[in-house]
Amino acid sequence: MANKTLGIEPSLYNYLLSVSLREPEILSQLRAETAQHPMAVMQIAPEQGQFMALLVQLIGAKKTLDIGVFTGYSSLVVSLALPADGRVVACDVSAEFTSIARRYWQKAGVADKIDLHIAPAMETLDQLLAAGAAETFDFAFIDADKSNYDGYYERSLQLVRPGGLILIDNVLWSGSVADPQIQDNRTTNIRALNEKLHQDQRINLSLLPIADGLTLAHKK
Numbered sequence: 001m002a003n004k005t006l007g008i009e010p011s012l013y014n015y016l017l018s019v020s021l022r023e024p025e026i027l028s029q030l031r032a033e034t035a036q037h038p039m040a041v042m043q044i045a046p047e048q049g050q051f052m053a054l055l056v057q058l059i060g061a062k063k064t065l066d067i068g069v070f071t072g073y074s075s076l077v078v079s080l081a082l083p084a085d086g087r088v089v090a091c092d093v094s095a096e097f098t099s100i101a102r103r104y105w106q107k108a109g110v111a112d113k114i115d116l117h118i119a120p121a122m123e124t125l126d127q128l129l130a131a132g133a134a135e136t137f138d139f140a141f142i143d144a145d146k147s148n149y150d151g152y153y154e155r156s157l158q159l160v161r162p163g164g165l166i167l168i169d170n171v172l173w174s175g176s177v178a179d180p181q182i183q184d185n186r187t188t189n190i191r192a193l194n195e196k197l198h199q200d201q202r203i204n205l206s207l208l209p210i211a212d213g214l215t216l217a218h219k220k
């Protein structure tokens, strides 16, 4: 399998998967179908999905946010880890990408748990806040456009309860964040957010070198 975790040899990566990945068949099918998609690289790695499911179960999450759906891997893996009355509010701008996600949610029997908003995620998050949903979410996964990452983080921080967890994907951005020569917008946005989170006393923090880098921000 293509190695998505930075800095790990393919043989070791395959070993890691061979002794730890417990991917349900429906997620394997989604991954196989997405592998044919021209934007397949956007999908999260399976071991990251399994880790996210574990975190959802560890914190007893019921109400979650998925910011950036694509073909649905993160929303599906989280919804499968939620209890029967769990919910995912899913945000994406693409009806085309998410039509694949919808098909898999149906097939997996979790479509009723997922409320998809086709709109810029910032608008959806602002609507949730305006509707009084602050501190009602347990878990948020941020994986949409990198230019808005800080806005997604600030809104997620308002929407999750104290003790809730925010996960931010691609925080190592294929290593670009550590190269001062690279100054494009997406890299500088991610770099700025990483530096801000380092100092942010509203959260407990951990940045894991899993896949393309995953930050865990635990709201105090």
Ligand SMILES: C[S@@+](CC[C@H](N)C(=O)[O-])C[C@H]1O[C@@H](n2cnc3c(N)ncnc32)[C@H](O)[C@@H]1O
Binding pocket: 042, 043, 044, 067, 068, 069, 070, 071, 072, 073, 074, 075, 091, 092, 093, 094, 097, 119, 120, 121, 122, 143, 144, 145, 148
């Ligand atoms: C990296 S992909 C998400 C991958 C997904 N989490 C998964 O597990 O496969 C990023 C997604 O963000 C969506 N996106 C881009 N800009 C957006 C915006 N302003 N609001 C909401 N979604 C956006 C894209 O359409 C794309 O599907």
